[in-house]
Amino acid sequence: MAVVGTLTAAFVAFAVLAVLGYLLPTWFILVVTLAFSKGLVALGIVWLMRGGLVSFGQGIFYCAGAYAAGMAMRSLGLTDAASLVVLGAVVALVPGLLIAPLLAGYRGIFFATLTLAVSMIAYGILNKTYSLGGSDGFNLQAPTFFGYHPTQPQSISYALFLVASFVTVAAAGLSRVHFDSVRGLLSLAARDNEIRLEYLGASVRWVNGVNFVIAAVLAGAGGALSALSLGHIDPDFAFWTTSGEFVFLAILSGYFSVTAVFVAAILVEVVRSFSSQYFPNTWQGALGVFLLLIILFLPEGLGSLARWPRPKSAKPAAAPAASAE
Amino acid sequence: MKLAAAILIDGVIDASWLFIVAVGLTLVFGVLNILNFAHGSLFAVGAYAAASAVGWYFGGDLGPPFFGYLLMLGSALAVALALGPLLERGLLRLFYGRDEVVLVLVTYALFLILEDGTKLIWGAESYYASEPYGLLGNVSLFGLSYVVYDFALIGLAVVVGLLLWLGLNRTTTGKVILAVIHDREISRAMGVNVTRVFALAFTLGVFLAALGGAFTAPKISVQPGISISVILFSFAVVVIGGLGSVEGAAIAALLVGLARSAAIHLVPWAELFIIYLVMAFVLALRPEGLVQRVAARKI
Numbered sequence: 183m184a185v186v187g188t189l190t191a192a193f194v195a196f197a198v199l200a201v202l203g204y205l206l207p208t209w210f211i212l213v214v215t216l217a218f219s220k221g222l223v224a225l226g227i228v229w230l231m232r233g234g235l236v237s238f239g240q241g242i243f244y245c246a247g248a249y250a251a252g253m254a255m256r257s258l259g260l261t262d263a264a265s266l267v268v269l270g271a272v273v274a275l276v277p278g279l280l281i282a283p284l285l286a287g288y289r290g291i292f293f294a295t296l297t298l299a300v301s302m303i304a305y306g307i308l309n310k311t312y313s314l315g316g317s318d319g320f321n322l323q324a325p326t327f328f329g330y331h332p333t334q335p336q337s338i339s340y341a342l343f344l345v346a347s348f349v350t351v352a353a354a355g356l357s358r359v360h361f362d363s364v365r366g367l368l369s370l371a372a373r374d375n376e377i378r379l380e381y382l383g384a385s386v387r388w389v390n391g392v393n394f395v396i397a398a399v400l401a402g403a404g405g406a407l408s409a410l411s412l413g414h415i416d417p418d419f420a421f422w423t424t425s426g427e428f429v430f431l432a433i434l435s436g437y438f439s440v441t442a443v444f445v446a447a448i449l450v451e452v453v454r455s456f457s458s459q460y461f462p463n464t465w466q467g468a469l470g471v472f473l474l475l476i477i478l479f480l481p482e483g484l485g486s487l488a489r490w491p492r493p494k495s496a497k498p499a500a501a502p503a504a505s506a507e
Numbered sequence: 508m509k510l511a512a513a514i515l516i517d518g519v520i521d522a523s524w525l526f527i528v529a530v531g532l533t534l535v536f537g538v539l540n541i542l543n544f545a546h547g548s549l550f551a552v553g554a555y556a557a558a559s560a561v562g563w564y565f566g567g568d569l570g571p572p573f574f575g576y577l578l579m580l581g582s583a584l585a586v587a588l589a590l591g592p593l594l595e596r597g598l599l600r601l602f603y604g605r606d607e608v609v610l611v612l613v614t615y616a617l618f619l620i621l622e623d624g625t626k627l628i629w630g631a632e633s634y635y636a637s638e639p640y641g642l643l644g645n646v647s648l649f650g651l652s653y654v655v656y657d658f659a660l661i662g663l664a665v666v667v668g669l670l671l672w673l674g675l676n677r678t679t680t681g682k683v684i685l686a687v688i689h690d691r692e693i694s695r696a697m698g699v700n701v702t703r704v705f706a707l708a709f710t711l712g713v714f715l716a717a718l719g720g721a722f723t724a725p726k727i728s729v730q731p732g733i734s735i736s737v738i739l740f741s742f743a744v745v746v747i748g749g750l751g752s753v754e755g756a757a758i759a760a761l762l763v764g765l766a767r768s769a770a771i772h773l774v775p776w777a778e779l780f781i782i783y784l785v786m787a788f789v790l791a792l793r794p795e796g797l798v799q800r801v802a803a804r805k806i
Contacts, residue, residue, distance in 0.1 A: 288794065291542055291607050294760060295746050296790055299783040302739070306780025420724040422739070426615055433612055465622030472618040477613055 185359050192340050192355030199347040208336045211343045215411045218350040221447035222404035224431035225357060225398030231437040232361065233390045234373035235289070239297030240428045242304045243274040243433040245420035247405030249314065250274070252322055252415045263325035267406045274402020277394045286391040301420050308417035309336045319416025322409060346407050352442040353386055353400060361440070371391060401428075430469075436483020445482050512649040520657045521766025523664035524723050529744035530671060530756045531668060531715025537751030538708035541599065544614040546716050547738030548621035550591065550678060553717025554724040554733065555629045561636035561725070575639045589754070591710025599709070618734070633730040640725035645744040654736055659723060667715070668757055671732050676751065684708060688751055709784040743782045747789045749796030758797055772775040 203211055223240050230237055247270030254260040254269055259452035281300060288296055307315045324332075327341045360366045368389050371379045376386045409415045418424060433451060435442035453472075478485060532546045556581045564578055594617070594750070602613050643655035657753045675681035686694045687704045719737075727733065744763050748755025763782055770781040777784075789797065 238611075284791070287792075288785075289610065291750070292790070292794060294608055294611065294745075295542075295742065296787065299786045299790075303783045303787070306777070306783070309779055310776040317688070423735075429612060430615075433609070463625050463626055467620045470619030471615040471621075474598075474613065475607060477605075477616070481605070481609075490512040 184362060188355055188362075189356045192351045192358075195354075196351040200344060200352070203343045203347065208339050211339050212411065213455055215339070215343045215346045215447055216408060217447040217451035218346040219404045219407035219411060220431060220451070221444040222350060222353055222407070223401040223428045224435065224447060225353060225440060225443050226400035226404075227428055227432035228435065228440070228443055229357070229369075229397045229400070230390075231432055232366070233369040233386075233393050234376075235293050235390060235393070235398065236429055237297040237394075237433070238294045238422065238425050238429060239301035240397065240401045241422065241425035242297075243278060243401035244405035244408070244424065244428075245304060245401030245417070246274045246277055246309070246440025247299075248409035248415045248419050249273060249308075249405075250402070250407035251409050252320060252469060253314075255322055255325075256320065261323065261326045261488035262329075263327050263342060263410055266325065267345065267349055267403050270406025270409075271399045271403040273396065274398050274405065277439045282391045282394040282398075286387045286394065295383075298422055298425065301425055302422060305417050305420040305422075308420060315416070317417055319414060319418075322413050322415065324413075325410050338484055342407075342411055343500065344409070347349060349403055349407065350444060353403070354444065356505050357440050365389075365392075376470070391442055430473060434473070434483060436480075436485035438482065439481060439485030439488050442443040442483060442485035442488065508605065509649050509651070510772060512637055514772050515653055516648065516653065517771070518765035518768035519661055519761070520764070522760040522770055523661040524719050525740055525744055525764055526757055526760035527634075527667050527715055527722075528719035529741040529748070529760055530668070530743050531679070531712040531719070531752055532747045533748065533751055533756045534671075534711035534715070535709055538684060539595075539599070539705055541610045541614060542607070542742075542745075542750070543609060544713065544738060544742060545594075545617040545621055545629070546614075546623065547734035547736075548618050549586070549713050549716035550720035550723075550737045551625055551729075552590065552621065552736040553583050553586050553720030554727075554729045555625060555634065555715070555720075556586050557721035557724045558636040558729045559629070560633035562634065563637045565636075567666065572638065572642055575642070579639065579721040582717070583714060583721040585716040586721075587677060587710050587714030591713040592706055595706050595709040595711070619740070622731070622734065629729075631731055633728040634724075636724050638691045638725070661721060667718070668735050668753075671753060680707070688734075733777065738784060743786045747796055749798035752798040755796055755798030757761070780786075 203214075206214075210350050226243075227237060227240060250273035251266040251270045255267060260266060260269070285293060285296055285300075308314060314320070324338050325342065326332075327345065330341065332338045332341055361369075368379065368384050371382075371384070372386045372389050377387075379386055405419060431443065431446050434450065435446040440449075450469075454465065454469070457468060461468070476483070509756070510668030526549055533542060535543050535546070560578045560582045561575055563571070564575055574585060596782055598617065599610075599733070601614070602610060605613075631686065640654060642655050643659060645652050646655050646658070647653070673681075676684055683694070683699055684707070686699060687708075689702055691701060694704075744756060744759045747762065748757070763785060766781050766785050767778065770777045774781075794798065
């Protein structure tokens with residue numbers, strides 16, 4: 183039943199987004215499209231966070247998805263937005279599958295720094311790969327949509343927004359279904375106590391490895407969407423500040439709610455486009471203060487606001503209650 | 508031969524400032540369990556402070572030129588005393604006990620704030636403080652000309668390393684710091700004022716970052732963005748050496764310095780990522796870095 187409810191909610195969300203997108207101004211649609219693409223990458227980090235890991239190198243998959251979409255457009259002449267997003271996700275799967283077994287044994291700070299190192303190697307190589315534009319990257323042409331060739335900028339933005347909304351809603355809905363499933367709850371168990379989980383017969387390595395691969399696929403799809411909405415790709419997609427931004431989004435939203443990830447992404451993207459316009463010199467610092475305040479006062483992220491009534495700090499209270507029975 | 512000598516000398520020169528900066532980062536991690544992303548910004552603040560002080564001193568022709576070096580040391584010390592206790596007591600203290608990765612994010616936020624802070628104070632233009640760089644003259648080695656200041660920097664790194672080693676292993680305060688690195692809770696139970704050790708170690712870390720910045724300032728143009736490469740390099744050094752290990756930082760700084768100078772001389776296109784290649788390679792073989800701490804597993 184819960185599955186049907188989640189999927190219905192996802193379908194309704196998509197319908198609402200489609201109507202809203204038609205009514206809202208184009209600049210806002212562009213901001214939301216970009217926020218959704220980044221939110222997808224952050225959703226991948228949320229998958230990892232539920233297992234107790236944080237990756238500072240999602241940029242490599244984001245970049246893989248973006249470059250895959252860009253190269254398919256440039257060399258193969260493939261312009262269909264939906265196919266390019268699928269292609270981005272599939273191509274990001276390859277490095278995901280290669281790296282996952284290598285990193286699945288690492289934890290905490292070592293996992294974070296190793297993912298950072300891997301993405302910086304990709305950044306360094308891309309900067310020197312002149313056939314892909316080197317450090318300048320390259321531009322993309324306007325995408326098409328299932329044979330529909332819009333020429334008006336507003337129509338392109340709206341069509342791309344619809345694609346982004348569909349991918350986002352589908353990813354969010356399926357993630358929710360997974361998070362509530364047995365395998366999804368194993369991640370939370372691994373986060374709490376790995377040794378206990380191993381003794382219960384589950385493989386922590388396997389849980390984390392699968393989460394990592396799915397995070398890679400989500401980042402690939404997000405990268406392809408970003409490339410299409412920005413119309414430009416460069417190696418900065420793999421730079422560590424880009425990856426840091428995704429971690430920022432994931433921490434801001436917390437790992438309880440999938441909706442919170444995209445709310446946080448839109449919030450940050452709107453704040454950024456306003457503040458970089460009005461306070462070009464201090465908006466990074468403002469973002470830093472904002473992040474500190476969130477970590478200090480909302481340690482479980484924006485998503486924890488939606489859980490009402492708040493679960494009381496359950497850990498110390500649960501033990502005596504259990505022994506009293 | 509000439510090429511090998513050039514790689515060796517450039518590598519060791521590079522390693523010297525890397526070591527000074529990275530050892531501060533590793534010390535802070537050892538004691539406070541915080542991998543400080545803002546370490547590079549503290550390096551930048553040190554560089555800016557020294558560049559301003561040196562510019563003022565040489566601009567006004569205020570005294571003997573060699574006094575400029577003391578001024579650079581003094582500005583690093585001033586930065587440490589001003590920012591160390593302020594950041595540790597005023598900010599980091601609020602987040603103790605949180606997850607290691609959350610603490611990284613806290614310092615990432617601090618990095619964003621300090622970046623804009625330095626831009627507000629020093630503006631976006633470049634500062635040059637090249638006077639101390641030329642003061643010691645040049646020397647010719649293997650047919651290549653080197654600036655003596657660079658060798659003085661190696662000397663400084665050696666002195667810093669020795670003082671730190673002696674301070675940690677031969678003084679009571681140092682042994683207390685080592686005890687806290689080993690086990691925070693037992694130290695507290697034995698009557699160590701862990702709070703004070705935290706403030707002390709963090710301030711020392713800030714001093715080392717600022718010292719690295721202050722003595723690198725004459726070699727570079729001090730401008731926004733220098734902190735980013737510094738944090739990435741020292742990050743790699745610390746992780747390769749083993750988090751929290753002073754000896755490890757020394758070995759890793761040499762390794763990274765030599766790898767980088769070899770890449771610059773032999774395969775210039777690999778310069779951007781050679782460090783990460785070394786880091787991935789070392790971690791694949793020794794997951795906790797070259798010098799690993801023996802730790803009892805806590806359940």
